[in-house]
Amino acid sequence: xxxxxxxxxxxxxxxxxxxxxxxxxxxxxxCKEVHMLYVLLPSEWGFVAKEEYDSExxxxxxxxxxxxxxxxxxxxxxxxxxxxxxxxxxxxIKTRIVLIPGELDETIGYYSKEYGIKLVALxxxxxxxxxxxxxxxxxxxxxxxxxxxxxxxxxEDGAKGLE
Amino acid sequence: MPLFEKTLYSTDxxxxxEVxxxxxxxxxxxxEKEVVVVHVVDDLSIELPEGADLxxxxxxxxxxxxxxxxxxxxxxxxxxxxxxxxxxxxxxxKLYLKYGNIPKQIVEVAKQExxxxxxxxxxxxxxxxxxxxxxxxxxxxxxxxCPVLIVKRREE
Numbered sequence: 355x356x357x358x359x360x361x362x363x364x365x366x367x368x369x370x371x372x373x374x375x376x377x378x379x380x381x382x383x384x385c386k387e388v389h390m391l392y393v394l395l396p397s398e399w400g401f402v403a404k405e406e407y408d409s410e411x412x413x414x415x416x417x418x419x420x421x422x423x424x425x426x427x428x429x430x431x432x433x434x435x436x437x438x439x440x441x442x443x444x445x446x447i448k449t450r451i452v453l454i455p456g457e458l459d460e461t462i463g464y465y466s467k468e469y470g471i472k473l474v475a476l477x478x479x480x481x482x483x484x485x486x487x488x489x490x491x492x493x494x495x496x497x498x499x500x501x502x503x504x505x506x507x508x509x510e511d512g513a514k515g516l517e
Numbered sequence: 518m519p520l521f522e523k524t525l526y527s528t529d530x531x532x533x534x535e536v537x538x539x540x541x542x543x544x545x546x547x548x549e550k551e552v553v554v555v556h557v558v559d560d561l562s563i564e565l566p567e568g569a570d571l572x573x574x575x576x577x578x579x580x581x582x583x584x585x586x587x588x589x590x591x592x593x594x595x596x597x598x599x600x601x602x603x604x605x606x607x608x609x610x611k612l613y614l615k616y617g618n619i620p621k622q623i624v625e626v627a628k629q630e631x632x633x634x635x636x637x638x639x640x641x642x643x644x645x646x647x648x649x650x651x652x653x654x655x656x657x658x659x660x661x662x663c664p665v666l667i668v669k670r671r672e673e
Contacts, residue, residue: 356543376664379520383547492655495639495667501540505664 356501359387361471363462363494364435366392369477369507374438376505377475378445385473387448390435391465394455399424407432407453428453458490463497474502519548525632526603527555527623527657530595533638537668538599541636542606551609553630554599556592557622558614561585568625569616572596589614620656627661639667 357380364370377388394402402420407413413428432451439449454461466474474494482491495502526541528534541552558571562585569577571589578589592614600610611630615622627635639654658665 356540376520379547381547383543491658495654495669499669501666501668503664503666504658506658506661 355384355386355472357383357385357473359389359470359472360385361389361391361462361466361469361474361498361500363458363474363476364390364392364438366431366434367477367479369479369482369505371438371477372507373475373477373503373505374441376503378442378447380473381445381447385447387450388439388442389450389452389465389469389471390439391462392431392435392451392453393458393461394428394453395458396455399455402455404455408451413453459493459497462494466498466500471498471500473500474498475505476502477505477507479507520633521547521549523551523553523630523632524549524634524636525553525555525623525627525630526599527557527635527637528596528599529556529638530592531638533668537636537638537666538602540666540668541603542608544634544636545606545608549608551611552603553611553613553626553632554596554603555613555615555623555626556596557619558589558592558616559619561588561616565616567617568622570614571616572612572614620653620660623653623657624660627663632663634664634666635661636666636668639669 360377360380362373362377377385400420402416405412407428410429410432413425413432416425416428432453435451439451442449454465462474465471476494478491521544524541524544526538528538541549562582565577571577572593578586581589596612596614600612603610613626615626623635623637635657637654637657654665654667658667
């Protein structure tokens with residue numbers, strides 16, 4: 355099944371949300387499972403123990419190991435993703451939410467291979483395709499073996515996105 | 518217009534483009550009704566105007582050297598074969614055979630036809646080459662106004 359299991363990298367920005375209607379529509383073409391992945395970049399989150407954080411309990415267990423403010427931030431991200439996941443579930447698409455520390459391309463590449471992902475649905479901005487930043491998008495395209503749906507959104511105001 | 522109602526399928530007739538065709542066919546289940554099939558030629562022995570329409574501008578065909586005429590005829594046959602495959606799936610099909618810069622022409626046709634999605638195969642090149650010189654898929658992603666589905670290998 356070509357679209358059976360979709361990986362939806364999510365970063366709380368508007369461009370990520372632009373992907374959602376496409377994933378929902380792919381249900382009609384056989385999408386049964388969506389994996390929402392938030393990558394905890396070391397440049398933003400510092401060192402977080404390498405694990406798949408797929409529940410609030412696992413994130414809460416980080417208290418003491420990393421700053422409480424960071425843990426609260428992770429919980430907020432998890433809950434926001436859960437809201438979106440509920441829309442997928444309501445449409446009959448089974449959804450997993452997971453936060454994983456690492457670099458974007460490596461983590462998306464690892465996850466898509468590990469979980470047999472059939473399609474990666476990636477939201478990007480025009481800015482991501484500028485001469486100096488296009489390498490990151492290319493790195494992701496190279497890191498995944500599966501097809502990749504790229505949904506481009508206009509440049510965002512600032513970098514705060516939906517946080 | 519629904520998200521996948523009108524798609525553009527860019528083909529270079531490679532095995533990877535054939536894999537991409539499977540995705541084009543599958544999208545019918547998600548509301549796809551019309552497919553614009555595009556092949557861009559950039560390797561004729563004479564220079565033609567950028568964006569020349571080799572399917573409909575008959576005068577252009579006549580000025581081509583014989584070897585190019587044969588080549589273009591074979592491309593038209595291949596496009597017609599793709600058309601038949603998609604029509605057999607119940608899809609409406611429109612064909613384009615353009616001359617010029619490949620990504621530029623793909624994006625131009627996508628804009629002209631107001632497609633909602635471009636589907637194409639990706640060919641791996643060195644990262645540095647892609648950043649500096651651009652690849653067909655990178656340039657299409659960069660310049661297209663609609664989403665792009667890049668297909669990398671056959672479904673296992």
